[in-house]
Amino acid sequence: MAWNEPGGGNNKGPRDPWGGGDQGPPDLDEALKKLQEKFGGLFGGGSGRSGGSSGGGSGISASLLGLVAVVVVGIWFFMGLYQIDEQERAVVLRFGKYVDTVGPGLHWNPPMIDEVIKDNITKVRQATLDEIMLTKDENIVEVKMSLQYVIDDLTKFVLKVRDPEISLQHAAQSALRHVVGDTRMDMVLTEGRAQIAADVRTRLQEYLNMYETGILISKINIDESKPPRQVQAAFDDVIKAREDEERVKNEAQAYANGVIPEARGSAQRQIEDASAYKEQVVANAQGEAERFTKLLTEYRKAPEVTRQRLYIDAVQEVYGNTSKVLVDVEGGNNMMYLPLDKLAPGQTSSAPRRMTLDSNTLRQITDAVTDQLRRDAAVSTSSSRGGR
Incomplete structure (x- = not known):
């Protein structure tokens, strides 16, 4: 019996299928059956009609x-x-x-x-540009640039800009033209590429942050920069001339690096030689002054002996470099020639050589010659007196 049908022992109205009153927990099969009947009534099942076949078909439809x-x-x-x-x-x-x-x-x-819109925020994406533009000195150059970027803020990337990648292309063109327009042609084509890439990255990131695109630029490269084909030959000549200039500068610098240290070394050597000569001259002068002072002291003690010794030293110094000696004897009228190269031991006439005598040997020879001359003079004096 359905839950909304009256019956049973009480007349309190229809029974609650969910267990109201004194009833226990509802039967699941019975509840499912009632639910099917309800769906069947909603879809035109024969509620007012009777018949076993129609009622069974309505239950099957409701279950399905x-x-x-x-x-x-x-x-x-x-x-x-x-x-x-x-x-x-x-x-x-x-x-x-x-x-x-x-x-x-x-x-x-x-x-x-x-x-739900999801996207990879760590993927490195790439974009390229190939633009022809004017430089600061009003020359035309062609620049090819590649950039790498990632999604920094997906919310801005999806919602703030309708097409962020197209906006990135436009902003990159604007930044590149602005930087190249402030740079001379020779810098764009030669050593200024790295600086141009850095400036473009900074300016492009400012544009993207202002547009709230949620894009972060990770790297920018200037792949190629060249003049138009019409002036390529002239530009190649300019590049060659610049390379020759750098080569000549390097050669000159290498020559200067070789000559300047050598000149400095030579100058330093001359300074050292001059300093050594100065010290030598000063030392010799001081030695001569000291020797003269000591000689003066000895001369005051014995003038004659000192004078004789000075004379002998002077003669030794004069004749020390010659192999011939002339002796002048007091009281005589002849000068005696002594071949010292013949008198020196081990000396041959066929191979004359320079003889070096020390002061003692020269003094002995001088004393012997002087004594011999005195004896000869005495003998000749005696002979002359006896003849008279």
């Missing part, structure tokens, strides 16, 4: 519809499940309005109500 409804609800539920990887982020929109930005993990949002 309930099963379909459960399957549809399950499919709808599983459609709302989605997985966010570690490198991804997702923006959730509900009826087109921003709700949240979710991170990695398993999430669920009601399908057909919420829209």
Whole structure:
């Protein structure tokens, strides 16, 4: 008997199928059957008609519809499940309005109500530009530039700009033209590429931050910069001339690096030689002054002896470099020639050589010659007196 039918031992109205009053827990089969009957009544099942066949067909239809409804609800539920990887982020929109930005993990949002837009924020993306523009000195150059970027803020990347990559292209063109327009042609074509790339990156990032694109520029390269084909030959000549200039400068610098240290070394050597000569002259002068002072002291003690010794030393110094000696004897009228090279031992006439005598040997020879001359003079004096 249905729960809304009167009956039983009480007349209190229809019974509560969910266990109201004194009843216990409801029977699940009976509750499912009642639910099927309810769905059957909604879809035109014969509620007012009687008959076993029509009532059975209505129950089968209601059961099938309930099963379909459960399957549809399950499919709808599983459609709302989605997985966010570690490198991804997702923006959730509900009826087109921003709700949240979710991170990695398993999430669920009601399908057909919420829209989930996910993207990889660690992927390095690339873009290229090939532009012809004017430089600061009003020359035309062709510049090829490549840039790398990542998504820094997915919310801004999805919602703030309609097409962020097109905006990136336009901003890159503007930044490149601005920087190249402030640079001379020779810098653009030669050693100024790195500085141009750095300036373009700074200016481009400022543009993207101002537009709120959510893009972060990681690297910019100036791949190629060249003049137009019409003036390529003239520019090649300019490059060759500049290379020759650098080569000549390097050769001159190498020559200067070789000559300057050598000149400095020579100058330092001359300074050292002059210093040594100065010290030598000063030392000799001081020695001569000291020797003269001591000689003066001895001369005052014995003038005659000192005078004789000075004379002998002078004669030794004069004749020390010759092999011939002339002796002048006091009281005689002849000068005697002594071949000292013959008198020296080990000396041959065929191979004359320079003889060096010390002061003692020269003094002995001088004394012997003087004594011999005196004896000869005495003998000749005696002979002359006897003859008279």
